[in-house]
Amino acid sequence: MLIVKKFGGSSVADKERIFNVAKRCAEDYKKGDDVVVVLSAMGKTTDGLIAQAHDINPNPPKREMDMLLATGEQMSVAYMAMALSSMDIPAVSLNAFQVAMHTSSAYMNARLKRIDTERIRNELDARKIVIVTGFQGVNRHDDFTTLGRGGSDTTAVALAAALHADACEIYTDVEGVYTADPRIVPNARKMSEVTYDEMLEFASLGAKVLHNRSVEMAKRYGVQLVVRSSLSYAEGTVVKEETKMEKMIVSGVASDLNTARISVIGVNDEPGIAFKLFNYLAAKNINIDIILQSVARDGRRDIAFTVPKTELHEALAIIDEHKDTFTARSFQYDENVAKVSIIGAGMTSNPGVAAKMFEALYNADINIQMISTSEIRITVLIDENDVARAMRAIHDKFDLGDD
């Protein structure tokens, strides 16, 4: 069996944790499995390199940033090979040049294009554990690139696809994907399985166990993932295309506090106003989410939408700059809002799911400000002070928790 195992920066932050990871890898190796390990840079290494770079040049060339950052994972993989060697396990570390990991040219945000597998296969045939630098690649100019956020997860998934691995295990500091954040919903249950699409919705709603890019790649290449803890031997959550027949209609409840509502009040009821508004925001890469447009009254209507809280001030500045275009009577915004969503692949074929969710919120006396739905997700915008109560109410209503 060929296993790709990915460990993040906190899993290799010090000597003790490095040996913990080495031990996990050695266990599979001793069972006779072929083991490929993907590592991120240790702990805060990358942050330290970025800080020093910005001290030298506040606006460093991206090409040189990637040259610099690539050293972080190279250190991790060398140390891991040394740790395994001290346990008498043959191991070899490889960076993006040595693999090679071919990417697009875009520095700091490259996309993996092709992975050569010959070197890795040769090292595996020589019965070595192969330790590969995550996050980095090489572009057609023979320069280091990095993959952007969640890059090491993407490296692991791409390697699993290229090597036709039997398993791709993503190790984190939680035991898997839960029906809700256990800090908010104490009886939240770890899911044994979740579909790629559900995982994508969970990730976009702040359940940061897997980055969307890696899930999208896993879906595209049919790589079955397991999200599990580096600190326990619990089973983890399998992320795959189809889940079991007896699957719950709703998989879980997720929340996102990084949201703010902007309302543009009393714009003329004429074509193109909304288009112009969202066009200005899109030009500045502001992410618009839920949009609500009221029915026109007296030739005027209101447009409300949400943006990430972190982009609120930029969005307001853009709107202010173009306010004459919008013919609006006033602008309002509210930072004290949050999104709560139910996610589940079973939803599409089950009517009444939304009604059940709204009923739970009504019973809990929670006001719904806006609603947005997708095939496998229903999201409501509520007061952020109601988030915990809302999640518990919904979680109970759909009977998602442990007994």
Added chain:
Amino acid sequence: MLIVKKFGGSSVADKERIFNVAKRCAEDYKKGDDVVVVLSAMGKTTDGLIAQAHDINPNPPKREMDMLLATGEQMSVAYMAMALSSMDIPAVSLNAFQVAMHTSSAYMNARLKRIDTERIRNELDARKIVIVTGFQGVNRHDDFTTLGRGGSDTTAVALAAALHADACEIYTDVEGVYTADPRIVPNARKMSEVTYDEMLEFASLGAKVLHNRSVEMAKRYGVQLVVRSSLSYAEGTVVKEETKMEKMIVSGVASDLNTARISVIGVNDEPGIAFKLFNYLAAKNINIDIILQSVARDGRRDIAFTVPKTELHEALAIIDEHKDTFTARSFQYDENVAKVSIIGAGMTSNPGVAAKMFEALYNADINIQMISTSEIRITVLIDENDVARAMRAIHDKFDLGDD
């Protein structure tokens, strides 16, 4: 003009020094020169990496050590490119894979075999300053190697040879090569020129401005070197094949305190004793230097020789282990000795140089314990407390100093 400039770890130890180096490089660039910069790892970076590696594995695989250490120079070159970029000077950093620097397979002590120049030439043609990682290479297994001590100097010389550079400047924290250590001989004079062979003798005697391997390579490929300071614009010392006709007979005086004398007293006057003794030491890589064998008296003779002080105890242990073989009456050793040498290519054709040196020592009332000579060097072993006086006396006798 194509210039290769090499800066050591202390020259790039912090932001201020990085910008000092960037400024020096930018000056040549702005004059229209093509500039290739070779850098070592910053300050104590390499020591830190080695310490962390040994904490994880006291006996780390050499292949993984090189993988780890290679990150040090990669950080330096990336930071330098960022510094130059902030000064609006186009620059690009390259590691050993990107150049590529082909070496032998021996990890931690590889030899440079071939340097591809295409990438560097292309970047120079695009009017960029090219910043290359010193000390590291890539072997035929596509693995990082490192060149061992003085490796970055060797990288610079090899690059200068491969690129047919017009100049190869080695920057240090002194202004060049002196007729003697200025801390010992206050009126020591910076030499404007020195031959490769003289430089080799100076280096082997502790004047650590250039490592022997780099001088040997410069000699082999006829690369003219300039040793100069990164902190001043003084002319420096040119290292080349032939120096001017009016060359001094003696170039300079050097000392080496890392030496100890071992005496094996009263061995049988029979063939093979000395051979066996030095064979045992050679088998353990103990460097023997000056050897003195007394005339036999009563069928017995004494053998004395020097070893580096750092290898004294190992040498004594080896001798003790085999003492029966040597038929010796006793062993003695003396750590309080030092070597003082005069070096000069003009010596070979000038008789009486040795006599003049000995006269200087006699006048200073300094006892000579042992003598060794080569084509361009005369070395005496003396009491280490006499070193400073001996150097001044010899320096004066040959009139080497400033007025």
